Amino acid sequence: MARQIFQSIQQNLSLQVLLALLLGALAGSVLAEQAQLFKPLGSIFLNAIKLLVAPLIFFALVSGILSLQGQQQLGRLAAKTVGLFLFTALLASALGLLVGTLAGFEANPALSKTVLAEKVIPPFSQVLVDLVPSNFLAPFVGGNVLQIIVLAILTGLALNNAGEAVAPIRQFVTAGSSLMFALTQLVLKFTPVGVFGLIAATVGQYGLAVLLPLGSFIVAVYVGCLLHIFGIYGALVKLGSRMSLRDYFRAILPAQLVAFSTASSYGTLPVTYKVVTEKLKVSRSYASFVLPLGSTINMDGCGGIYPAIAAIFIAKLYGIDLDALDYLLIAGTATVASLGTAGVPGTALVMLTVTLTVVGLPLEGIAFIAAVDRIVDMIRTTTNVSGDMAVALVVAESEGLIESTDRTVTTKQQLSPQTAPVFATTDGDAAFAAALAQGQDLCAIPTTRLGK
Secondary structure (H helix, E strand, O other): OHHHHHHHHHHOHHHHHHHHHHHHHHHHHHHHHHHHHHHHHHHHHHHHHHHHHHHHHHHHHHHHHHOOOOOHHHHHHHHHHHHHHHHHHHHHHHHHHHHHHHOOOOOOHHHHOOOOOOOOOOOHHHHHHHOOOOOOOHHHHHOOHHHHHHHHHHHHHHHHHOHHHHHHHHHHHHHHHHHHHHHHHHHHOOHHHHHHHHHHHHHHHHOHHHHOOHHHHHHHHHHHHHHHHHHHHHHHHHHHOOOOHHHHHHHHHHHHHHHHHHOOHHHHHHHHHHHHHHHOOEOHHHHHHHHHHHHHHOOHHHHHHHHHHHHHHHHHHOOOOOOHHHHHHHHHHHHHHHHHOOOOOOHHHHHHHHHHHHHOOOHHHHHHHHOOHHHHHHHHHHHHHHHHHHHHHHHHHHOOOEEOOOOOEOOOOOOOHHHOOOOOOOHHHHHHHHHHHOOOOHHHOOOOOOOO
C-alpha cells in the first residue's frame, strides 16, 4: 500500500508540487526564521526558469513561423484560422484583466513591505521605440521579452523569404526548439523543490496567513474561463455558424469532459477530432489541419486568461499598483508570447514567468499559485479545447467545409491531410503527426501524450 502511494506521488508532478507546498508551509511554521535556510532552493529554481524564457520564446516562435512555409495552398483558410485564434486570445487576455481587477484580491501587508522599488513609466512613444532592439544579442543579455518576441517574428519572416540559402539556419532553429523543449521538461521536474524552498522561507518569515488568498484566485480563474467559453465562444458560434448554441454545447461536452479530467489538449485530441467531424460535421481534411494547430498555438486559457489574472493576483498580494500601460503589456504579451511557448509542457508556468517579467512583478509569487496549478489547469485546458472546436466550426462554415451526413464535402475546397501542418515535439505527438500524414482516423490513437 505504502509502495503504491509512493509510486503515485513519484509519477504525478502536480501531486508532488502540492505536497511540496504543504511540507514547505509546515517547515516554515515550525522553523520560523530558520526556514530561510531553504530559500536558496527557491532562488535556484527561479534562476533556472528565467534561464529558459529568452531562448525558449525565440526558438519556438521562429519555428512556429517557419512551419507556415510551404502551406501557401491553404491561403486564406490558414490566415483566417490563425487570425481567429489570435483574436480570441486577445479577448481572453482582456477578459482575464477584467475578472482579475473585479476579483478584489487583497494585499498582504508583510509582503508589501518587501517591494521598495518605484516604477518609472516611460512615454508611449518610448515604449514603441524600445520594441525594436538596436543589437541582436542585447534582448537576450538584458532579458527584454518584448524585444525577443519582435526579433523572433522578424527572423522567422526573413528565413521564410530567404529560400534554400538559409536552410542550415532553419535546421539550427528546429534543433534549438527541440533542445529548449527538453531543457524545459528537465527544469520543471524540479518545481516541487523550488516551491518547497520558496514557501518554507515565505511562511517562516510572514506566517501561514500569506496562503489564504489562494481560494479567491482559483474562483477568479474558473469564472474567467467559464465566461470565455459561454460568452466569447458562444457569441462566435452564434454569429459565425448556423448551429444553435444548445446543440453546439451539447455536441462538444464529451471533449470538454475529457479535457477537464486529463488537463491535456494533446491527450484530448482524438476525442476532439471525433466531436468536430461527427457532431459538428466539419470536414475531416480541415479538422486534420485546425485541431493539431489549435492544440499547439490556441491557448486562451493558459496564455490569455490565466497569466492576466495571476499577474493581478500577485501584484495585489505584494501591494504593487498596476497602471494602464501595465495592463496593455500584460494583454499584448499574453496574446503574442503564447505562440512562443507552443507545445511545451508547463506552458502556463512559462507564460506566467514571461508576463511577470515584462511588468516587473516578483517571480517569487509563482510559488503561491504553483501548488494549485492542477486545479486551475483543468479549466484552462477545457477553455483551450473549446476554442479549438469553436474556431473549427466557424471557419468551416465560412469556407463551406461542412460535410453532409454521407461525408460529402458540401463545397468550395478540400484540404489534403498531407498538407496539414503538425507541430510534433515528442514521440507522443509524432503519433498524431504520422496519423495525419497517412490520413488515418485520429480517434484510433491512444491518448498517452499529456502535454499542454
